[in-house]
Amino acid sequence: MSNDEKKGGKGFFKRLFGGSENDLSQDDEPSEKMDAPPQKSTGTREDLPAPPPKDEEAAIAAGRTTRKETGETETEEEKAEKPEREPEPETDVPPPGEKRRNWFLRLTSGLKKTSDQLGDNIGAVFTRKKLDARTLEELEDVLIQADLGIDTALAITQALEKDRFEREISTKDVKKVLAREVEKTLEPVASPLVIDEQARPFVILMVGVNGSGKTTTIGKLAEKYCREGKNVMLAAGDTFRAAAIEQLTVWGKRAGCEVISRPPGSDASGLAYDALERARNSNTDILIIDTAGRLQNRDELMAELEKIVRVIKKLDPDAPHATLLTLDATTGQNALQQVEIFGQRAGVTGLVMTKLDGTARGGILVAIAKKHPLPVHYVGVGEGADDLEPFSPGDFAMAITGTGE
Numbered sequence: 001m002s003n004d005e006k007k008g009g010k011g012f013f014k015r016l017f018g019g020s021e022n023d024l025s026q027d028d029e030p031s032e033k034m035d036a037p038p039q040k041s042t043g044t045r046e047d048l049p050a051p052p053p054k055d056e057e058a059a060i061a062a063g064r065t066t067r068k069e070t071g072e073t074e075t076e077e078e079k080a081e082k083p084e085r086e087p088e089p090e091t092d093v094p095p096p097g098e099k100r101r102n103w104f105l106r107l108t109s110g111l112k113k114t115s116d117q118l119g120d121n122i123g124a125v126f127t128r129k130k131l132d133a134r135t136l137e138e139l140e141d142v143l144i145q146a147d148l149g150i151d152t153a154l155a156i157t158q159a160l161e162k163d164r165f166e167r168e169i170s171t172k173d174v175k176k177v178l179a180r181e182v183e184k185t186l187e188p189v190a191s192p193l194v195i196d197e198q199a200r201p202f203v204i205l206m207v208g209v210n211g212s213g214k215t216t217t218i219g220k221l222a223e224k225y226c227r228e229g230k231n232v233m234l235a236a237g238d239t240f241r242a243a244a245i246e247q248l249t250v251w252g253k254r255a256g257c258e259v260i261s262r263p264p265g266s267d268a269s270g271l272a273y274d275a276l277e278r279a280r281n282s283n284t285d286i287l288i289i290d291t292a293g294r295l296q297n298r299d300e301l302m303a304e305l306e307k308i309v310r311v312i313k314k315l316d317p318d319a320p321h322a323t324l325l326t327l328d329a330t331t332g333q334n335a336l337q338q339v340e341i342f343g344q345r346a347g348v349t350g351l352v353m354t355k356l357d358g359t360a361r362g363g364i365l366v367a368i369a370k371k372h373p374l375p376v377h378y379v380g381v382g383e384g385a386d387d388l389e390p391f392s393p394g395d396f397a398m399a400i401t402g403t404g405e
C-alpha cells in the first residue's frame with residue numbers, strides 16, 4: 001500500500017467522512033458543529049496527559065515511533081551507553097555577529113554532502129589546465145547531476161566560456177563563478193516571511209507531501225514567534241493520525257502556545273474553521289494550521305486541501321495570508337512538480353526547503369528558483385527548534401560551493 005493510500009484513498013475518505021469528498025459545494029459547510037468539540041491545549045503541562053520523558057518527547061516531536069508505542073523498555077546496555085544529559089545551556093543570547101556566524105557554520109556543515117560531491121566532481125573535470133570545449137561539456141553534466149537544472153548549468157558554462165575560454169583556470173576559480181551564478185539565480189526569490197500586523201490573526205497554512213517537514217517547521221516557527229513575544233496558536237489539521245496530533249502538541253508545549261485539535265478522523269476543514277474562529281475571538285497574532293501530508297498527484301487529497309482553503313475564507317476572505325509549501329531537499333527533481341501542483345491547487349505563496357543537511361541534492365533549490373520563482377522564506381538544516389533560518393542566497397551560494405571557508 002502506498003503512503004497516501006494509508007492516509008486516505010477514496011474509499012478511506014468515504015469511510016471516514018461519509019458521502020463523497022467531491023461533493024464540495026455542500027460539503028463546504030465546515031462540520032465543526034458536527035462532531036466532538038475541539039480539544040484545546042494551552043501548552044501548560046496540566047492540560048496534557050502524562051508528560052513523556054525528554055528523549056521520548058523528542059522522538060514524538062520528530063514524528064518517530066516511541067518506546068511507549070512499541071512497548072519496548074530500555075536495556076541495561078543502552079542505559080550504560082547513554083551519555084549524561086548535557087546541562088541546559090546558559091540562556092545568554094549570542095551577539096548578532098556570532099549568531100550569524102554560528103548559523104553559517106551550521107548551513108555549511110548541513111550542505112557539506114552537496115558541496116563535497118560538487119567539489120569532487122568539478123575537480124575530476126578540471127584535470128587539464130586550460131578551459132576547452134570538452135571540459136565545459138563535462139562541467140555542464142556535473143552541474144545537471146547536482147540538480148542545479150539545465151538553465152543554471154548553461155548560464156554557468158557560458159559565463160566561464162565568455163571569460164576564460166582557452167585560458168588557464170583552477171577549480172577554485174570555477175567554484176567562484178558557480179557561487180556567483182547561484183547567488184544571482186537565488187537573489188530574486190529570497191524574501192522574508194512578513195507577518196502583516198493588520199491581519200490579526202495572520203493565518204499560515206502549511207502544506208506539502210508526506211514527511212516533507214510541515215509539522216517540524218510549524219514547531220520551529222512557533223518557537224521563534226513565541227520568543228518574539230507573539231501570541232501564537234497552532235491547529236492540528238493533520239487529523240488522519242493520532243501521532244501527528246501528538247507531535248504538534250509536543251511542539252506547542254515546548255513553544256508555550258495553544259494547540260487546537262480534534263480526535264483523529266475528524267474533518268480537517270472543520271477543525272481549521274474552528275481554530276480560526278477561536279483565534280479571532282482571542283488575542284491571537286498568528287495562527288498556524290498543519291495539514292496531512294499528501295502526494296501532489298492524488299486529486300482527491302488535493303481537493304481536500306482546496307476545501308480547507310475555501311472554508312477558511314468564509315471567515316476571512318484574505319486568509320490564509322501565507323500558504324507555505326515545505327520541500328524535502330532529499331527528494332531532488334520531484335520537488336519541481338510539487339511546487340507546480342501545490343501552487344496551482346493550494347495557492348502556495350512561499351517555500352520552505354527542509355533537510356538540506358543529510359542530502360547531496362541541495363542544488364534543487366537553484367533549479368526551483370529558475371523554473372518557479374516563488375519566494376523562498378526559510379531553510380531547515382536539522383530537526384531542532386533552532387535549525388530553521390531565513391533564506392540568504394549569499395550564504396547558500398557559499399555553502400553549496402564550499403567557497404565560504
Ligand SMILES: Nc1nc2c(ncn2[C@@H]2O[C@H](COP(=O)(O)OP(=O)(O)OP(=O)(O)O)[C@@H](O)[C@H]2O)c(=O)[nH]1
Nearest residue numbers: 062063210211212213214215216293355380381382
Ligand atoms: N535532518 C532534518 N530532518 C528534518 C528536518 N525537518 C524535518 N525533519 C525530520 O523529518 C521527519 C518528518 O518531519 P515532519 O515534520 O513530521 O514532516 P511532515 O511533513 O509533517 O510529515 P507528515 O505529517 O507525515 O506528512 C521528522 O523526523 C523530522 O524530525 C530538517 O530540516 N532536517
Ligand SMILES: [Mg+2]
Nearest residue numbers: 214215238244
Ligand atoms: Mg506532519
